[in-house]
Amino acid sequence: xxxxxxxxxxxxxxxxxxxxxxxxxxxxxxxxxxxxxxxxxxxxxxxxxxxxxxxxxxxxxxxxxxxxxxxxxxxxxxxxxxxxxxxxxxxxxxxxxxxxxxxxxxxxxxxxxxxxxxxxxxxxxxxxxxxxxxxxxxxxxxxxxxxxxxxxxxxxxxxxxxxxxxxxxxxxxxxxxxxxxxxxxxxxxxxxxxxxxxxxxxxxxxxxxxxxxxxxxxxxxx
Amino acid sequence: xxxxxxxxxxxxxxxxxxxxxxxxxxxxxxxxxxxxxxxxxxxxxxxxxxxxxxxxxxxxxxxxxxxxxxxxxxxxxxxxxxxxxxxxxxxxxxxxxxxxxxxxxxxxxxxxxxxxxxxxxxxxxxxxxxxxxxxxxxxxxxxxxxxxxxxxxxxxxxxxxxxxxxxxxxxxxxxxxxxxxxxxxxxxxxxxxxxxxxxxxxxxxx
Amino acid sequence: xxxxxxxxxxxxxxxxxxxxxxxxxxxxxxxxxxxxxxxxxxxxxxxxxxxxxxxxxxxxxxxxxxxxxxxxxxxxxxxxxxxxxxxxxxxxxxxxxxxxxxxxxxxxxxxxxxxxxxxxxxxxxxxxxxxxxxxxxxxxxxxxxxxxxxxxxxxxxxxxxxxxxxxxxxxxxxxxxxxxxxxxxxxxxxxxxxxxxxxxxxxxxxxxxxxxxxxxxxxxxxxxxxx
Numbered sequence: 001x002x003x004x005x006x007x008x009x010x011x012x013x014x015x016x017x018x019x020x021x022x023x024x025x026x027x028x029x030x031x032x033x034x035x036x037x038x039x040x041x042x043x044x045x046x047x048x049x050x051x052x053x054x055x056x057x058x059x060x061x062x063x064x065x066x067x068x069x070x071x072x073x074x075x076x077x078x079x080x081x082x083x084x085x086x087x088x089x090x091x092x093x094x095x096x097x098x099x100x101x102x103x104x105x106x107x108x109x110x111x112x113x114x115x116x117x118x119x120x121x122x123x124x125x126x127x128x129x130x131x132x133x134x135x136x137x138x139x140x141x142x143x144x145x146x147x148x149x150x151x152x153x154x155x156x157x158x159x160x161x162x163x164x165x166x167x168x169x170x171x172x173x174x175x176x177x178x179x180x181x182x183x184x185x186x187x188x189x190x191x192x193x194x195x196x197x198x199x200x201x202x203x204x205x206x207x208x209x210x211x212x213x214x215x216x217x218x219x220x221x222x
Numbered sequence: 223x224x225x226x227x228x229x230x231x232x233x234x235x236x237x238x239x240x241x242x243x244x245x246x247x248x249x250x251x252x253x254x255x256x257x258x259x260x261x262x263x264x265x266x267x268x269x270x271x272x273x274x275x276x277x278x279x280x281x282x283x284x285x286x287x288x289x290x291x292x293x294x295x296x297x298x299x300x301x302x303x304x305x306x307x308x309x310x311x312x313x314x315x316x317x318x319x320x321x322x323x324x325x326x327x328x329x330x331x332x333x334x335x336x337x338x339x340x341x342x343x344x345x346x347x348x349x350x351x352x353x354x355x356x357x358x359x360x361x362x363x364x365x366x367x368x369x370x371x372x373x374x375x376x377x378x379x380x381x382x383x384x385x386x387x388x389x390x391x392x393x394x395x396x397x398x399x400x401x402x403x404x405x406x407x408x409x410x411x412x413x414x415x416x417x418x419x420x421x422x423x424x425x426x427x428x
Numbered sequence: 429x430x431x432x433x434x435x436x437x438x439x440x441x442x443x444x445x446x447x448x449x450x451x452x453x454x455x456x457x458x459x460x461x462x463x464x465x466x467x468x469x470x471x472x473x474x475x476x477x478x479x480x481x482x483x484x485x486x487x488x489x490x491x492x493x494x495x496x497x498x499x500x501x502x503x504x505x506x507x508x509x510x511x512x513x514x515x516x517x518x519x520x521x522x523x524x525x526x527x528x529x530x531x532x533x534x535x536x537x538x539x540x541x542x543x544x545x546x547x548x549x550x551x552x553x554x555x556x557x558x559x560x561x562x563x564x565x566x567x568x569x570x571x572x573x574x575x576x577x578x579x580x581x582x583x584x585x586x587x588x589x590x591x592x593x594x595x596x597x598x599x600x601x602x603x604x605x606x607x608x609x610x611x612x613x614x615x616x617x618x619x620x621x622x623x624x625x626x627x628x629x630x631x632x633x634x635x636x637x638x639x640x641x642x643x644x645x646x647x648x649x650x651x652x653x654x655x
Contacts, residue, residue, distance in 0.1 A: 326442030
């Protein structure tokens with residue numbers, strides 16, 4: 001209970017600070033605030049997807065169904081945060097560039113991630129047997145993930161990007177400058193989102209494990 | 223003489239949370255006909271499929287050894303033969319083409335002469351060039367014996383060995399089991415009194 | 429008799445031969461593929477009418493036709509084994525790798541024999557001229573290779589699922605997207621005509637994608653095939 005309270009207060013403080021402490025950014029104006037939510041959401045999506053991938057590989061090596069449930073939870077959380085990042089990104093895109101969607105390389109890659117995990121969930125729902133589902137969906141997750149680096153190479157060859165880079169990975173002319181208070185709020189938000197992810201992950205895996213145990217019990221009663 | 227044995231060790235299988243059997247252990251030695259009995263749904267077929275490595279057990283293991291040497295999955299395929307109702311052969315190929323194909327994927331040289339003899343042995347003389355989809359279910363069952371015996375397996379696994387067979391077919395199965403007993407092991411799942419009587423040992427699944 | 433380096437090749441070709449033989453007798457997968465491709469092609473040609481298409485639109489249309497046709501037919505080889513119950517007989521006799529390689533080769537043959545009549549027909553019906561014919565053939569070749577290379581293992585996954593319908597298309601799209609974007613981009617270049625250096629990165633991407641897809645499939649196929 002203690003950590004949930006801390007997390008709640010922390011996130012509330014981040015939200016407040018994003019409106020009160022963060023100044024309008026140069027070039028992007030008031031819109032720049034969205035970076036406080038958009039980037040951490042995207043970061044958590046990538047983190048969760050990487051975890052799902054690691055779980056899938058581990059499942060194929062060890063065959064422990066708990067790992068499969070973890071992969072599923074991570075894929076679900078990744079998708080939720082990925083949707084948040086996509087929506088916040090689209091809103092910002094509309095305000096800054098005048099359209100919600102224009103197949104910017106970043107939009108393309110996030111869209112492909114959503115497609116991959118959309119297909120992943122469809123595949124899972126199409127296989128009733130637990131072992132088989134775990135195995136086949138792990139193979140699919142690995143295969144799909146392997147193709148992502150190709151996109152990173154090919155997409156910019158076809159479409160030019162307008163996406164602003166963060167200061168940390170900035171290139172000439174397109175960086176998003178952050179002053180000290182903004183950077184602090186931003187980092188606090190990243191920490192908050194990450195904490196939120198771990199908390200959701202714990203709750204969800206706990207729930208899935210309980211459901212599994214219950215089903216096992218019911219099976220034994222049969 | 224190569225001695226084969228099948229050791230089943232603390233085997234448990236559950237399907238979607240329902241336990242079929244648990245803690246199953248037994249050893250089948252060389253020159254043994256072993257029959258698995260049990261009512262419908264007791265898990266006879268599943269047990270045979272686990273021995274054939276077609277289905278993974280929930281826990282426990284099956285060790286197949288010849289001359290004290292354990293086998294990996296690829297070598298296991300070379301010494302196992304299976305006849306089962308849920309195994310089908312290619313209907314679009316003739317009987318001889320089926321045998322040729324399976325010899326090919328096993329990496330064996332195909333001998334037309336040997337295949338002809340085998341077809342004659344299982345009672346399909348003169349039907350080798352017919353498409354399998356034109357076969358009756360009894361003829362298909364006979365062809366499955368040719369498929370299972372072509373590579374001269376040490377261990378023959380039979381699920382409902384005489385299903386769809388006429389009285390001459392039943393006699394053929396008895397003959398096959400007798401011959402295989404000399405050569406290695408027969409493990410069969412059945413509830414037919416007559417087939418149970420061929421067995422040296424039986425196991426009842428509750 | 430069971431040793432030797434070419435044994436792998438021999439076993440794979442046994443699988444390929446068997447599939448070709450069955451396919452030659454039923455012509456099920458091929459006629460599905462072919463009819464699908466022709467239907468889409470005619471629809472496209474009909475709706476475009478007499479318009480002269482830009483090379484980028486034409487390139488995209490060509491790969492849309494090839495992608496959806498491939499999805500209609502490439503899962504057949506595994507689904508058939510599963511549905512007719514021959515999968516048990518095959519699994520008991522064959523190692524996973526020769527099965528994968530045999531089926532992959534079969535799918536490649538199938539897709540090539542589709543592309544050979546359909547691609548020229550596409551060019552004729554849409555009244556397109558190709559600025560770099562040799563490179564164009566190369567791109568189509570590599571693209572079809574990639575379509576089969578990545579879809580074969582997915583077809584094996586689909587064959588094990590309860591609902592098979594459109595599953596292959598859903599699963600394959602994100603996996604094939606880099607290949608499709610790359611192939612469309614390269615096809616556009618060959619239709620319009622560009623210096624050879626501009627095309628080279630696209631060709632090497634297609635080649636590299638093929639390599640990764642087939643290697644990963646070979647490593648992962650065992651997990652799909654065995655249970």
